[in-house]
Amino acid sequence: MRWEGQELAVADGAALPGLQRIAGLVRSVRTPEFEGITFHEVTARSALNKVPAASQVPFRWTVNPYRGCSHACAYCLSGHAPITMADGSVIPLARVRAGDQVLGTRSDGVSRRLVRTEVLDHWRTAKVAYRVELDGGTSIVASGEHRFLTANGWKHVAPAPDGEPARPHLTTTDQLVGVRRGVVGAVVREHERFTVSYVRPMDATLPMYDITTGTGDFIAHGVVSHNCFARNTHTYLDFDAGDDFDRQVVVKVNLAEVLRREVARRSWSREHVAMGTNTDPYQRAEGRYRLMPGVIEALAGSGTPFSILTKGTLLRRDLPLLTRVAEDVEVGVGVSLALLDDGLHRSVEPGTPTPRARLDLIRAVRAAGLPCTVLIAPVLPALTDSEEHLAALVAALADAGATGVSYIPLHLRPGAREWYLRWLGTERPDLVPTYQRLYQRGAYADQRYRHWLKARMEPLLRRHGLRSRDDEPDERTSPLRRRRWGTRLTVGGDAPLAGPAAAQDTLF
Numbered sequence: 001m002r003w004e005g006q007e008l009a010v011a012d013g014a015a016l017p018g019l020q021r022i023a024g025l026v027r028s029v030r031t032p033e034f035e036g037i038t039f040h041e042v043t044a045r046s047a048l049n050k051v052p053a054a055s056q057v058p059f060r061w062t063v064n065p066y067r068g069c070s071h072a073c074a075y076c077l078s079g080h081a082p083i084t085m086a087d088g089s090v091i092p093l094a095r096v097r098a099g100d101q102v103l104g105t106r107s108d109g110v111s112r113r114l115v116r117t118e119v120l121d122h123w124r125t126a127k128v129a130y131r132v133e134l135d136g137g138t139s140i141v142a143s144g145e146h147r148f149l150t151a152n153g154w155k156h157v158a159p160a161p162d163g164e165p166a167r168p169h170l171t172t173t174d175q176l177v178g179v180r181r182g183v184v185g186a187v188v189r190e191h192e193r194f195t196v197s198y199v200r201p202m203d204a205t206l207p208m209y210d211i212t213t214g215t216g217d218f219i220a221h222g223v224v225s226h227n228c229f230a231r232n233t234h235t236y237l238d239f240d241a242g243d244d245f246d247r248q249v250v251v252k253v254n255l256a257e258v259l260r261r262e263v264a265r266r267s268w269s270r271e272h273v274a275m276g277t278n279t280d281p282y283q284r285a286e287g288r289y290r291l292m293p294g295v296i297e298a299l300a301g302s303g304t305p306f307s308i309l310t311k312g313t314l315l316r317r318d319l320p321l322l323t324r325v326a327e328d329v330e331v332g333v334g335v336s337l338a339l340l341d342d343g344l345h346r347s348v349e350p351g352t353p354t355p356r357a358r359l360d361l362i363r364a365v366r367a368a369g370l371p372c373t374v375l376i377a378p379v380l381p382a383l384t385d386s387e388e389h390l391a392a393l394v395a396a397l398a399d400a401g402a403t404g405v406s407y408i409p410l411h412l413r414p415g416a417r418e419w420y421l422r423w424l425g426t427e428r429p430d431l432v433p434t435y436q437r438l439y440q441r442g443a444y445a446d447q448r449y450r451h452w453l454k455a456r457m458e459p460l461l462r463r464h465g466l467r468s469r470d471d472e473p474d475e476r477t478s479p480l481r482r483r484r485w486g487t488r489l490t491v492g493g494d495a496p497l498a499g500p501a502a503a504q505d506t507l508f
Contacts, residue, residue, distance in 0.1 A: 043254045044252035048259065064278050065251070068248055084218075093209045099119060101118060106215060120211075129202040130144055134194045140221055151193055155174060176195075178192045178194050256291060256294025263299065263304055273299055280311055296321055305329050305331070306330075309336060310334070312352075334372070336377060375407075381409065381435065381449060
């Protein structure tokens with residue numbers, strides 16, 4: 001069936017909530033080729049995305065042709081903003097319904113007390129988005145008008161627009177009031193506060209979810225939130241969107257054209273651009289939309305070095321183009337492959353190419369004369385970290401011709417944490433206590449586990465010539481910071497791709 005015949009009405013129920021109100025939506029498309037997935041074609045206003053300064057990654061710019069991913073990996077999914085229900089459970093904001101009981105707060109002298117409150121309404125909108133990062137690593141997407149409870153009272157996320165009266169707004173001196181998962185009637189203690197690391201506009205209008213409660217507030221991401229909260233749709237897109245992440249894919253159909261204009265500006269300094277750090281540029285939809293050739297040509301034509309990280313074997317299609325442009329700019333290619341077991345692959349990475357297919361992709365990249373780094377990520381504690389499994393994986397990577405290997409333990413940000421633990425509880429309930437212990441302090445595995453994994457991995461990499469004794473990774477930096485993704489690439493390490501973990505047990 002022809003793709004062009006699959007256009008949906010914008011108001012169709014399958015459309016990403018709120019998308020119909022976003023400027024730039026061209027159409028929504030479904031096709032039997034991608035059963036259960038709706039593609040929302042939009043015209044992008046910008047192509048180059050600047051990475052927040054707080055992120056400890058070795059690049060400052062990314063390009064993302066897609067938002068959402070048809071690969072549907074269990075450990076890559078993230079849900080909506082986690083809302084604390086009256087019974088202490090946590091569910092995504094998008095699944096909250098009018099009539100539900102959630103936790104809110106009521107004033108009790110100089111303190112606040114947790115109380116049950118009814119959800120009176122649940123609605124959707126679209127607003128300019130801001131990202132609020134807390135010192136524990138929690139990332140919140142909200143509108144500028146939204147308010148959080150700070151140690152100095154309610155404050156808006158952003159200052160008032162020009163021409164409007166000034167209003168209190170968040171700064172890096174503010175501390176948000178947070179709560180533990182407690183019983184109704186518990187006092188919100190003063191010491192449970194979380195410092196704002198930064199607040200930044202995302203330069204995009206995004207779908208937002210709001211609820212109205214009887215108390216006028218609720219608990220989201222472990223902090224006290226005023227009515228009108230925005231969910232983390234499609235991580236927004238860094239990283240989240242629960243069920244929608246693998247079912248509703250936003251496609252920037254004019255991306256190459258916009259990128260060409262941006263890299264042609266005199267102000268563009270030709271810094272390295274990393275692709276595949278958020279969503280896979282070679283997911284299955286790329287076979288239809290063919291956005292990457294235009295992106296590659298725009299970057300190379302401007303003299304901009306770039307790297308690509310992918311699970312998708314569709315990269316093979318563009319190997320001749322990558323080989324050609326590598327004569328003019330520095331090009332890095334990375335393949336993500338974390339396991340060899342076909343059964344486990346079908347469970348945690350449905351929709352992605354098989355491990356064997358990705359090994360063949362590594363061989364094809366090397367045959368084309370390009371370097372190929374492999375990212376063993378995420379390493380799943382108690383599932384893919386045995387010496388037997390890792391030894392077999394590293395040996396297979398060396399045999400396929402990998403020129404470097406990096407490895408990262410599983411990283412569970414809010415949202416992804418709930419989704420992955422739900423999967424684990426269904427598939428391997430015996431391991432749930434292990435994960436609760438390893439991730440009790442937040443998104444990153446316990447430091448002792450990371451040291452243990454390093455001690456296991458480094459000898460294996462040296463055995464196969466993928467690491468020299470003089471090239472030990474520095475665990476204080478990201479695995480990509482040591483050397484750029486280029487023609488002489490060697491990377492490694494066990495540090496995460498984001499900032500250091502901090503105690504976050506009260507936020508999950």
